[in-house]
Amino acid sequence: MRGRYLIGLGLLLLAGIVIFFVSGARQAISENIERDKLLPVQAAPLVLQSSYDVSARYAGRITARRSSNLGFERPGLLATVTVDEGAEVKEGDVLASLDTRSLEAQLAQARAAEAEASARLSLADVTVNRQRQLLQRKNVSQQRYDDARFNRQAVQAQLAAARANIRALDVALELASIRAPYDGHVVARMVDEGTVVNAGQPIFRLLESARLEARIGIPASVLDTLTEGTIYQVEVRGELYPAVLSQVLSEVDSETRTATAIFLVEAPFSRVRSGELARVFLTQTIDEAGYWVPIEALTEGRRGLWAIFALVTPEPDEDGTQPGEKERILERRTVQLLHTEADRAYVRGTLSDGEMVVSRGTHRMAPGQRVRLSDGVASAATPAAPAATGSGK
Secondary structure, three states: OHHHHHHHHHHHHHHHHHHHHHHHHHHHHHHHHHHHOOEEEOEEEOOEEOOEEEEEEEEEEEEEOOEEEEOOOOOEEEEEEOOOOOOEEOOOOEEEEEOOHHHHHHHHHHHHHHHHHHHHHHHHHHHHHHHHHHHHOOOOOHHHHHHHHHHHHHHHHHHHHHHHHHHHHHHHHHHOEEEOOOOEEEEEEOOOOOOEEOOOOOOEEEEEOOOEEEEEEEEHHHHHHOOOOOEEEEEEOOEEEEEEEEEEEEEEOOOOOEEEEEEEEOOOOOOOOOOOEEEEEEEEEEOOOEEEEEHHHOEEOHHHOEEEEEEEOOOOOOOOOOOOOOEEEEEEEEEEEEEEOOOEEEEEEOOOOOOEEEOOOHHHOOOOOEEEEOOOOOOOOOOOOOOOOOEOO
């Protein structure tokens, strides 16, 4: 009887032990299942920055350093035109000429007058010498000698006038041709051969091709970041070209509140043309401590502010159960948005260097929610290299 009692007691004890272990296993399995049901989140560590760069583009126009409307200084019949629109010319090239037959005839007449005056001067010299000798022998009067001497002076004046007339006609013949004042491109031709043109009437429009300028309006608040002689990047039709800042004009436009900065663009005339739209890239460093975070990490906060979710390790449960290794609790942190770019934002707030924050998917989350870290940690949102900045001299 006693043996049966002991056997029954042993079976009950064994059953209790089995039930205890089975219950514990079920609880552990249940807890693991609950943890597996936690929302997985992607996280990234915060990296404290002392400043951030703001890149901006400012627009303007490409212009030639020099442009001229070329014409004649005297009226006349346009006889020849040697270039057409689009032609590339060198300094000193003849572009057009007037009919110079009348000038050439006047020049021939002036040279004949010079020869006549020169001959008369020779005769006047001989006459003066002869009259001087006769006066010394008292064969002529002083009046005859003075007449010869002053006659020679008159002939000298006539010779000087003839030579001045020749020089004037030479200048007129030279001005009867239009020559390129510098290397450039003919962008317009207004008149054809056979036309009688007036003095100063435009015949060609010439643009200098040696170097182009980009004239760009820069806000007054950014002017202090510019340095003359520094190389910047200027964009024209999607292509970047180096450009040296030549000068910044001292006047600020009252309407746009910008000052004109002149950049000398290193680009061939065949690739960049006068009048095209140009943009310069400038980067300004703002000394303000903060953190770069992905745009997707931002969520709407209270009263129109922005917030991000920080990941905090939860405390053990009341029964002493430790949280899972990757289990975290979401805490909303209000941040101030200082600057945004395409895929990231620069913020400041009650954050710490190295703290983990949710990097995306915040629309599915709420403060106090338990979540699970996804495998792998996203890299911090670090500053990217600016598209183009000024370089040293």
